[in-house]
Each structure stands twice: as C-alpha cells, then as structure tokens.
Amino acid sequence: MSLTGARDRLLSLPSVELGTLPTSIDFAWRLRDAIGMGARLVVKRDDALPFGFGGNKVRKLTLVAAEARDQGCDTLITCGGVQSNHARATASAAARLGMACHIVANGKKPEKFTGNALLNSLLGAHVTYVAERTDRIPGMEAIAASLRAGGKKPYIVPLGASTPLGAMGFARGIGELVYQGIVPDVIVSASSSGGTQAGLIAGCALFEVPTRVIGISADDPVDEIRKVVTTIGSGMEDQLGLAHGTLGVADRFEADDRFFGEGYGIPTDASREAQRLAASTEALFTDHWYTAKALSALIAYARAGRFKDGETVMFWHTGGQVGLFA
Numbered sequence: 001m002s003l004t005g006a007r008d009r010l011l012s013l014p015s016v017e018l019g020t021l022p023t024s025i026d027f028a029w030r031l032r033d034a035i036g037m038g039a040r041l042v043v044k045r046d047d048a049l050p051f052g053f054g055g056n057k058v059r060k061l062t063l064v065a066a067e068a069r070d071q072g073c074d075t076l077i078t079c080g081g082v083q084s085n086h087a088r089a090t091a092s093a094a095a096r097l098g099m100a101c102h103i104v105a106n107g108k109k110p111e112k113f114t115g116n117a118l119l120n121s122l123l124g125a126h127v128t129y130v131a132e133r134t135d136r137i138p139g140m141e142a143i144a145a146s147l148r149a150g151g152k153k154p155y156i157v158p159l160g161a162s163t164p165l166g167a168m169g170f171a172r173g174i175g176e177l178v179y180q181g182i183v184p185d186v187i188v189s190a191s192s193s194g195g196t197q198a199g200l201i202a203g204c205a206l207f208e209v210p211t212r213v214i215g216i217s218a219d220d221p222v223d224e225i226r227k228v229v230t231t232i233g234s235g236m237e238d239q240l241g242l243a244h245g246t247l248g249v250a251d252r253f254e255a256d257d258r259f260f261g262e263g264y265g266i267p268t269d270a271s272r273e274a275q276r277l278a279a280s281t282e283a284l285f286t287d288h289w290y291t292a293k294a295l296s297a298l299i300a301y302a303r304a305g306r307f308k309d310g311e312t313v314m315f316w317h318t319g320g321q322v323g324l325f326a
C-alpha cells in the first residue's frame, strides 16, 4: 500500500460525529511572554471539544464507538480510575449513541460524587469498583460475559481507547493541522496509555510533516510508554495495509518521564506554576494528572533553550479540566 492509499484508508474509516472538528488552534502570546520563550506558542484546543466536556478521548471514540455501532453492539464497557476522563468520555459516547455503559473503576466508591464520577452518574453509567488496576481487565470480561448471557451485545473499549483504531483519531488530527495551515515544529502533549502519542507520530508520517512529537509521561517510565506506543504503531500499519516500520513510530518516538514527580495526579511545584500561568495569562485550564505536568515540561524546555526563536511549538491540550472539580 502506498502512503497515499494509507491516507485515503485512514480518512475513510467509519466514524460517529461526537462534537465539532477541527478544534481551534490558539496563539498563546501572553503565556509565551510569561514563559519568556522566543518560539511561537500555539495551543491545540482539544480541551474545548464541545462534546461531553471534551478532551483527547473524544477523537479516539469517534472511530471506536463507530466500530461498536457497526458490529451491532448495545453496550460499551471500559475501565479507568474513579476520576478517569476516558471513562467519562466513553459514557458520554454511549449516551449519545443510545447504548448502555459499564465502567470498571479501580478505587473506592466516593462518598460524594464529584468531577468525572458525578458526570458518569448523570450519564447513567453503571460503575463497578475494584481494588487494583490489575482487576480491571478481568472485571470488564466478567461484565461482558454476564451481559452476553442475558442476550446483550457488549463491546469492550480497552483502557484509554488506546487501540490502533482509536489512535487513528489522532493520526487524523495531524491531517486536521495540515488543513488548518499550521504545522508546528514540535508538539508537546501528555502521554499515558499511548494512543494519543502513537496516533500523532503516525499522522506525521502519513501526512509527511517533519513535526517532532514529545510525550510527557503522566505515570510510567519512558521504556514502558515506548513499548505501548510502538505496539499501537505496528497495529496501525497492519490496519492501513502498510509494512511494519513504514510509519517510523519507533524511530520518531520521544518521551520524557521526569515531570510526574511523586506520581500520577500528585502536583509538583512546576505543575502548580504551569497551571497558574496558563489560567492567569490565557484562561486555559489544566489538571495535575496530565496537562499541567505536560505544560510544565514545555516551560522547562523553553527555559533551557531547547526551542529555537522562530520555531512553532504546539501544546496539544488533551483536556482533563473536569479533574479540577474532583
């Protein structure tokens, strides 16, 4: 398959409409001045996707939920933490498509529902609480088996919708940038289950743009992220009819695990500073699980002179603002 053929295949994948694309690209002049960087700073506003409080999972779900619909499924099952943005986005997609939703959440049932947990309950999702992350996959399989036994047709959406199909949503996102006429030199974004990063890197190869994509880890060491990102990349090549290695995901992979501090969701001094600067200069809201930490990395790179004057640096805002109300 040629790259052109693969691009055509990518763009013709069945999808459901969840909110309006493209998302805007905002120039963040005031934030750039506050950071003191010479490069141009732009923000891809997936946080402002007008569906179910937005965020990066919406792009993935446009394709994954379409597959569920086309297989005649009536229920989406997924997993995550109690405050998972992905689980809320999946419950939103299920509601929009008239499907039921089951979430397997690791953690304790909150005494008072806040943030994403509150939204999940309003969306009508059924939540099963399990003790450990390792209980999530068996938990989803058990729910699927019992729904099947009752005559239902469930579809399991894996963690973060980070499947090759879900990542295609981000490969399409690079096509969106080309269409919008702003192709940055560097993209910085949060990375965890790998689908966003794999999709962005694959998209750069598919749309033949030289942009570097730097994933800022929310919780895992770089080598683990590399493993999941490259596995998703190979799966994308399979689905697009390309030979392994064509998209160069392993070669173009760049990630940084020095910014999550003491752990997932625990603020650092730098993420606090990033959160305040983004809000007070641009009315951009970020969270301490993902986006404030990714932005703190971008700020640290700028201060260390890693971006050249005249370059365009894009902060791909992946959402997470609901976490401010958790």
Ligand SMILES: Cc1ncc(COP(=O)(O)O)c(C=O)c1O
Binding pocket: 055, 056, 085, 086, 160, 162, 190, 191, 192, 193, 194, 195, 196, 197, 290, 291, 318, 319, 320, 321
């Ligand atoms: C707000 C936000 N940003 C970034 C990510 C990471 O994306 P991915 O799981 O595709 O690596 C997540 C994942 O849950 C998220 O909720």
